[in-house]
Amino acid sequence: MRTGGCLCGAVRFEAARLGDFGVCHCTQCQRWAGGAFLGVNVPEDAMQLPERAPVVTFRSSARASRSHCGTCGSPLWYRHDRGADGTGDYEVAIGLFDDGNGLELKSEIFIDRKPDSFALAGDHARLTEAETLARHGGDSEGA
Secondary structure: OEEEEOOOOOOEEEEOOOOOEEEEOOHHHHHHHOOOEEEEEEOHHHEEOOOOOOEEEEEEEOOEEEEEEOOOOOEEEEEEOOOOOOOOOEEEEHHHEOOOOOOOEEEEEOHHHOOOOOOOOOOOEEOOHHHHHHHHOOEOOEO
């Protein structure tokens, strides 16, 4: 079980299990997260949130929404929407976890949108925008 929360602590969560850790360099993530979005997949049924947490959510593309804390503004997660009700798996910002250790970077997407001022080391998949869209769908603005 992993726990985490936003900067002010108003949003706390528990993740019963984690999926892959990846990085997105799309334009939307850069603007939303202030740089690359480093996220860990948490399956919908593994995420536990308090009912009254001040989570603000907006649809950022045809297939996803993004949430932030309504109190401190911390970006929380990108959510893969499967239905009109907004259900779907979460991509939770790695910095929100109380313990972010032990995760292995599996992939970077929209690698051709990454600013040339940095590079992430290691042997992992690096998908261009075209490769990302072919594999995951979405539009040219972001995931």
